[in-house]
Amino acid sequence: MIIASNVSKKFGKLKVLDNITVNCTKGECIALIGPNGCGKTTFIKSILGMVVCDSGFITFNGKNIKHDWKYREKIGYMPQIGRYPDNMTIGQVLNMMKDIRGKKNFILDEELINKFGLDEMLGKRMRTLSGGTRQKVSAALAFLFNPDVLILDEPTAGLDPVASEILKEKINTEKNKGKLILITSHILSELDDLVTQVIYMQEGKLWFHKSISDLKEDTGEEKLSRAIAKVMTQ
Amino acid sequence: MKKIIKYVIIDILRNKIVLAYTAFLLLISISIFNLEDNSAKGLLSLLNIILIIVPLVSLLFPAIYVYNSSEFLELLVSQPLKRKTIWLSLFWGLAVSMSCAFFVGAGIPILLFQATATGFMMLGAGLILSVIFVALAMLAAVIARDKAKGIGVVILLWLYFSVIFDGLILFILFQFADYPLEKMMVAATAFNPIDLSRILILLKMDVAALMGYTGAIFKDFFGTQMGLIISFLVLVIWMIIPTWLSLRKFKHKDL
Numbered sequence: 001m002i003i004a005s006n007v008s009k010k011f012g013k014l015k016v017l018d019n020i021t022v023n024c025t026k027g028e029c030i031a032l033i034g035p036n037g038c039g040k041t042t043f044i045k046s047i048l049g050m051v052v053c054d055s056g057f058i059t060f061n062g063k064n065i066k067h068d069w070k071y072r073e074k075i076g077y078m079p080q081i082g083r084y085p086d087n088m089t090i091g092q093v094l095n096m097m098k099d100i101r102g103k104k105n106f107i108l109d110e111e112l113i114n115k116f117g118l119d120e121m122l123g124k125r126m127r128t129l130s131g132g133t134r135q136k137v138s139a140a141l142a143f144l145f146n147p148d149v150l151i152l153d154e155p156t157a158g159l160d161p162v163a164s165e166i167l168k169e170k171i172n173t174e175k176n177k178g179k180l181i182l183i184t185s186h187i188l189s190e191l192d193d194l195v196t197q198v199i200y201m202q203e204g205k206l207w208f209h210k211s212i213s214d215l216k217e218d219t220g221e222e223k224l225s226r227a228i229a230k231v232m233t234q
Numbered sequence: 235m236k237k238i239i240k241y242v243i244i245d246i247l248r249n250k251i252v253l254a255y256t257a258f259l260l261l262i263s264i265s266i267f268n269l270e271d272n273s274a275k276g277l278l279s280l281l282n283i284i285l286i287i288v289p290l291v292s293l294l295f296p297a298i299y300v301y302n303s304s305e306f307l308e309l310l311v312s313q314p315l316k317r318k319t320i321w322l323s324l325f326w327g328l329a330v331s332m333s334c335a336f337f338v339g340a341g342i343p344i345l346l347f348q349a350t351a352t353g354f355m356m357l358g359a360g361l362i363l364s365v366i367f368v369a370l371a372m373l374a375a376v377i378a379r380d381k382a383k384g385i386g387v388v389i390l391l392w393l394y395f396s397v398i399f400d401g402l403i404l405f406i407l408f409q410f411a412d413y414p415l416e417k418m419m420v421a422a423t424a425f426n427p428i429d430l431s432r433i434l435i436l437l438k439m440d441v442a443a444l445m446g447y448t449g450a451i452f453k454d455f456f457g458t459q460m461g462l463i464i465s466f467l468v469l470v471i472w473m474i475i476p477t478w479l480s481l482r483k484f485k486h487k488d489l
Binding site: 045050051077087088097 | 237238241245248249303304305306308309310311312313314315316317486487488489
């Protein structure tokens with residue numbers, strides 16, 4: 001569904017992405033794992049077209065994303081740090097997004113808005129929200145339009161245990177519907193029962209892209225966190 | 235595109251600075267017209283104030299606004315929208331609000347007190363200048379990543395157009411006083427939209443007679459139909475080129 005070939009990106013002299021080639025297929029839940037600053041977020045942003053890669057190309061459903069923008073209709077993106085216009089209320093942000101995407105084209109999925117209790121604070125300004133509530137808004141927006149692909153950048157960071165559990169449940173149901181889910185997280189224990197494949201990156205390079213069973217077999221560990229720890233110390 | 239322009243304008247209105255700018259312009263223009271017994275004289279005083287204030291506000295406010303809406307831009311870029319649409323909507327939102335502010339603040343008093351050819355010329359020049367400086371501000375904001383740097387550049391641009399440029403022209407005139415520079419001066423005005431609008435308006439007024447020989451040359455050029463069309467085209471180019479450059483830059487910007 002998403003194919004990246006030889007994607008490279010430099011920020012000044014720093015090489016953030018170095019010849020990344022990945023093939024993500026439908027129905028998988030892929031974990032992007034790697035140390036801080038290894039290029040995970042940059043990679044995600046280049047899939048979304050927020051970062052324009054220097055060389056290589058990315059295709060979405062067989063179409064190069066470079067001069068395309070419509071493909072983003074099929075992506076729900078939850079950023080690491082959700083930043084929204086300060087002056088708008090939650091309700092206004094939600095309505096604006098519905099308006100921009102065109103309400104008629106989608107069956108809206110408002111489950112998260114209800115479960116997170118966002119519908120009771122639609123009048124609150126984005127400026128006054130805590131980090132966790134902002135994350136909830138980001139998550140609700142990512143799932144709102146029933147996208148085929150979900151890209152979640154550190155989804156549970158900053159969420160309380162209850163909200164985090166709700167979100168994980170939601171990710172699981174979406175995965176079972178056969179959607180492609182790309183997820184980055186440093187809390188490996190919570191990825192354990194979620195992901196089917198692992199992409200490991202370090203210093204902008206792709207180290208491996210394996211299914212989780214292969215990874216566990218290769219390292220001889222049962223838990224994802226231990227398996228990754230073994231890889232990192234090798 | 236319309237939807238995003240709508241959101242940009244709503245956001246700008248909520249910001250209240252543009253409303254304050256409108257009220258300020260309104261206050262100045264009405265008080266100037268009431269101070270002078272001859273409204274044509276009032277127009278001349280208003281001209282000098284407007285040529286200072288309009289570029290300054292149209293540069294500073296849009297530049298700060300673009301920096302402050304970086305979150306909004308980031309949010310929009312991750313949505314199924316063309317970058318071109320996003321950037322042009324932001325431009326139109328800002329340009330429309332600044333021009334409306336000028337129209338309500340200065341345009342309506344001008345139309346009330348001095349609805350002559352000179353008045354209309356001034357109204358048109360003010361509207362065009364507003365758009366030109368919005369375009370320049372957005373260009374500065376997209377090139378400089380750092381907010382302080384971007385605003386600094388914008389202030390320098392304003393200084394250049396309203397003070398330094400005139401200084402340079404004077405310097406050249408004095409240094410090369412022995413040579414016939416009049417024709418060159420006409421060409422030089424094309425490099426400064428503020429000067430160009432000032433000359434266009436002044437030539438419509440009676441005071442043009444006081445400008446001496448250079449004034450006569452200017453009148454020869456700008457007084458004709460052709461001269462007017464050319465100067466209008468130059469002003470349009472001043473709108474299009476910065477917008478086009480900033481759009482090109484924004485299309486490849488990493489957010």
